[in-house]
Amino acid sequence: MYLLFILLFPLLIGSALLIFKPKNAFVLSLAASIIELAATAFVLQQASSNPVSFSAPWLASEGLYFSLYVDGISGVLIGLCALLVPFIIATTANTDRANNSQFQGLMLAMQTALMGAFLAKDAFLFYFFFEASLLPIYFLAAIYGGENKNAITFKFFVYTLFGSLFFLIALVYVYLLTPGPFHSADIEVLYQTAKGLSADQQGYLFAAFFLAFAIKMPVFPFHTWQPDTYTVAPAQGTMLLSGIMLKMGTYGVIRFVLPMFPLGVATWGLTASVLSVIGIIYGSIIAIQQKDAKRLLAYSSFAHVGLMSAGILSGSIEGIQGALYQMLSHGINIIGLFFVIEIIERRTKSREIAQLGGITQFSYPLTVTFVILSLGSVALPLTNGFIGEFLLLKSVFDQNVTLGIIAGITIILGAVYTLRLIQKSMFGNVSRITSDFADLTFAEKAVLIPLSVLVILGGVFPSTVLGFSEPAVQQLIQWFK
Amino acid sequence: MNSIIALSLLGILNLFLGFWLSRKTIQAATLLFLAGSMALTAMDWNHEMLWYGRMFHTTNTSISFSLIIQLAAFMVVSFSKGFGIDEEHTHPAEYYAILLFSVVGAILMVSFDHLIMFFVGLEILSVAMYVLTGSDKRNLRSNEAALKYFLMGSFATGILLFGITLVYGATRSFYLTNIAEVIATTPQASTPVFLSIGVLLIIVGFLFKISAAPFHFWTPDVYEGAPTIFTMFMSTVVKAAGFAALYQMLTGPFGSLYGTWVYPIYYISMLTLLVGNITAVYQQSVKRMLAYSSISHAGYLLITLSSNQASTSSTILYYSLSYTLATIVAFGVVMLVAEYQTGRTEKPENFSSFEGLAKQNPGLAFCFTISLLSLAGIPLTAGFWGKFFVFSDIFNRHVYYPVILAIIMSAIGVYYYFKGIIAIYFKEGDIERIELPALVKFAMWACTLGTLLLGVYPSIVKNLF
Numbered sequence: 001m002y003l004l005f006i007l008l009f010p011l012l013i014g015s016a017l018l019i020f021k022p023k024n025a026f027v028l029s030l031a032a033s034i035i036e037l038a039a040t041a042f043v044l045q046q047a048s049s050n051p052v053s054f055s056a057p058w059l060a061s062e063g064l065y066f067s068l069y070v071d072g073i074s075g076v077l078i079g080l081c082a083l084l085v086p087f088i089i090a091t092t093a094n095t096d097r098a099n100n101s102q103f104q105g106l107m108l109a110m111q112t113a114l115m116g117a118f119l120a121k122d123a124f125l126f127y128f129f130f131e132a133s134l135l136p137i138y139f140l141a142a143i144y145g146g147e148n149k150n151a152i153t154f155k156f157f158v159y160t161l162f163g164s165l166f167f168l169i170a171l172v173y174v175y176l177l178t179p180g181p182f183h184s185a186d187i188e189v190l191y192q193t194a195k196g197l198s199a200d201q202q203g204y205l206f207a208a209f210f211l212a213f214a215i216k217m218p219v220f221p222f223h224t225w226q227p228d229t230y231t232v233a234p235a236q237g238t239m240l241l242s243g244i245m246l247k248m249g250t251y252g253v254i255r256f257v258l259p260m261f262p263l264g265v266a267t268w269g270l271t272a273s274v275l276s277v278i279g280i281i282y283g284s285i286i287a288i289q290q291k292d293a294k295r296l297l298a299y300s301s302f303a304h305v306g307l308m309s310a311g312i313l314s315g316s317i318e319g320i321q322g323a324l325y326q327m328l329s330h331g332i333n334i335i336g337l338f339f340v341i342e343i344i345e346r347r348t349k350s351r352e353i354a355q356l357g358g359i360t361q362f363s364y365p366l367t368v369t370f371v372i373l374s375l376g377s378v379a380l381p382l383t384n385g386f387i388g389e390f391l392l393l394k395s396v397f398d399q400n401v402t403l404g405i406i407a408g409i410t411i412i413l414g415a416v417y418t419l420r421l422i423q424k425s426m427f428g429n430v431s432r433i434t435s436d437f438a439d440l441t442f443a444e445k446a447v448l449i450p451l452s453v454l455v456i457l458g459g460v461f462p463s464t465v466l467g468f469s470e471p472a473v474q475q476l477i478q479w480f481k
Numbered sequence: 482m483n484s485i486i487a488l489s490l491l492g493i494l495n496l497f498l499g500f501w502l503s504r505k506t507i508q509a510a511t512l513l514f515l516a517g518s519m520a521l522t523a524m525d526w527n528h529e530m531l532w533y534g535r536m537f538h539t540t541n542t543s544i545s546f547s548l549i550i551q552l553a554a555f556m557v558v559s560f561s562k563g564f565g566i567d568e569e570h571t572h573p574a575e576y577y578a579i580l581l582f583s584v585v586g587a588i589l590m591v592s593f594d595h596l597i598m599f600f601v602g603l604e605i606l607s608v609a610m611y612v613l614t615g616s617d618k619r620n621l622r623s624n625e626a627a628l629k630y631f632l633m634g635s636f637a638t639g640i641l642l643f644g645i646t647l648v649y650g651a652t653r654s655f656y657l658t659n660i661a662e663v664i665a666t667t668p669q670a671s672t673p674v675f676l677s678i679g680v681l682l683i684i685v686g687f688l689f690k691i692s693a694a695p696f697h698f699w700t701p702d703v704y705e706g707a708p709t710i711f712t713m714f715m716s717t718v719v720k721a722a723g724f725a726a727l728y729q730m731l732t733g734p735f736g737s738l739y740g741t742w743v744y745p746i747y748y749i750s751m752l753t754l755l756v757g758n759i760t761a762v763y764q765q766s767v768k769r770m771l772a773y774s775s776i777s778h779a780g781y782l783l784i785t786l787s788s789n790q791a792s793t794s795s796t797i798l799y800y801s802l803s804y805t806l807a808t809i810v811a812f813g814v815v816m817l818v819a820e821y822q823t824g825r826t827e828k829p830e831n832f833s834s835f836e837g838l839a840k841q842n843p844g845l846a847f848c849f850t851i852s853l854l855s856l857a858g859i860p861l862t863a864g865f866w867g868k869f870f871v872f873s874d875i876f877n878r879h880v881y882y883p884v885i886l887a888i889i890m891s892a893i894g895v896y897y898y899f900k901g902i903i904a905i906y907f908k909e910g911d912i913e914r915i916e917l918p919a920l921v922k923f924a925m926w927a928c929t930l931g932t933l934l935l936g937v938y939p940s941i942v943k944n945l946f
Binding site for chain 2: 057058060062124128129131132134135154157158166168169173175176
């Protein structure tokens, strides 16, 4: 029942906001997201000893159940989702979006879709939320987006939808192989069924599943929608996309691809890893050349997710644990960084790196938090990014030394573009547009400082999360062996 | 069964009501009649029975389809704000009566157990549709559409009748059960060739009625030319009845000839998907786009028909219902907006006249969006499950190519349906608030909420039987 609550509560408040359009939407949605966070924390507390689950018949004649559960893996993801949404909502404070009930309502609706995807135990339920999450984010981006938003958001929608359709048919294929007459789409039954498939079948199914997740993450060469969409979406939409939504892709690979198609991974895993690593290098190199700070972060996100994907595909405990930890860290870091860019854009009306400079003279707190978040992003030891990247690189290295070495370059390249961004914007000479830069407001500090603290905490106490997820990962890996 | 008697009598009553009652009252009376006949239909639930010398067969399947047909008619009547533009040239009583008669025909088409009964039902429905298509009698397009529909429809009827004759010649019976028996007991070698020809001719006649490619050429013109309210009726009732009848025909008496009819259906379904979806992309008019989309939906339904699984009838039922709910809203909004835009823009049914609809009409925009999402098959809406059931049926046959084609076509579908969504939400326009009569509002929201409910909880319909 708690699971049903944390799933539906945001949607309930969100649709109330959309229908009744109250004046104080900001307070309501912030309060709702904090209640959601508390409820999720309570659920996670329970799940740390035993997996929590909920099940009700949904389409019983077809063997589909509305079943939700929280184990170590989905726990990390719902924790991430519940943790980030209050921050994302808080970033709208004092803007014209704060009391825009439509905007807030769509964000809360989005939270339900994301929570649903992470909570689902029935594969079709996962698919259902996986797709449904496209609707609120599409409307967020297309209503509140920037230049040329219609074409870009539309491309995003069709592109991701197209990928997931292949996922759907592959899923239906496996589902129909489950013991009849009522079939089942329960994840464990699917694992069991997929075990009996030949290497050939697993290869095709791997391709269909991975395509959907690769587009969502995105992995090279399916990333062409991503930089444009991240750039054009409103800051909060970008945060939702990069902070939480792309994790549906990595989560999908962990939850479905690895345990269901070990033989498929054996055949195609290396190819997919190579593509992921190409994405790391390619994304980093393009990020270095970006003039637009938001676009730079979009490419950096693309590079980071490539490493997660390669680590997961190695199929080792370190890889999956590292990916889970990195999902959490990346979510925290990237929304912090996008918020910094948003703050700069609010004050200077520009995201052109070349036009900025010397902001540290006007806002010391912004510089400090920006540096901490960036260091987390480049994976300096003692920051949260280090733990994840280290585990991921180790797993890739163990799998294939050459690939590991190439992937390792990401740390260097990441440092290049991130430090360049800091240097050009925060330090150096004051430019024309930064000359009257106002210091951070209370609301802005209230977002950036806790996030920075989380970056450090995550780097110092990784075992809280890793210990929480370990049993579930151990269990999952059994299917892969 | 009582419902067809009731509807026929009430239709005649309706004609006379026109002398005394105002337009509004006749509409209310018609709605009342339809509600009553729905209740009568539902009373036969779980009472499987044969009527009229075994010519008419009520089963739970046929009752479900009859209910969908009457529900669609109910919604169409709720949407109608009177027919024609000016008071002088409208004949509401007649139109409502014809509508009721056509519903009788459609019910016969889904409950027949005898080929002549089927033919009578089809003709009642078709002739009523020819008249309604041309009901905007001073509009050239409407007249053209009616004539086109009539000429093409007569041809198809002829072909169908020829097929029935050949089947009769081969089996010496019009009763479905007898035909099935004869076909099953006759050894393969001694089956006359003209039996297969007869079956194929019957299928061709059907494919025309449900507008499958390459027999679809009349559809866009007729759908566009007919008054929108009747396009709504045509695209929902005729289609649902046609598919239910085709299903009953193919799986009942011709079930053992599966090998004969499955390949034509299989290839035609793929052709229909291709033609419907790809042509829809190029349409400027929303109404014409919806016409092509109806062709493409016929393609999806044909796919599930070719799978011939135990679950196929409930898939067709679910798909028809979800398609009906979405189409009624979509055409309803097109009708309302085009009415508003007439005189303001040259082409009131084009995408461009929908621009900026959401600003002043959030409710209308929301309903339109949900219906388009459902037609596109996006989760949360009924259309998603419709597609899902279709795919899972055909997968059970281990046939993959049509599914892959259907998937690609679904993605193309998203493209043209979203053109509508983009126009209403993200383009600038100056549409004022459109006032909706209470009944229209009711019908629109009922269909929209139905679409969402079926999208979240599909088992209420899928598990009916």
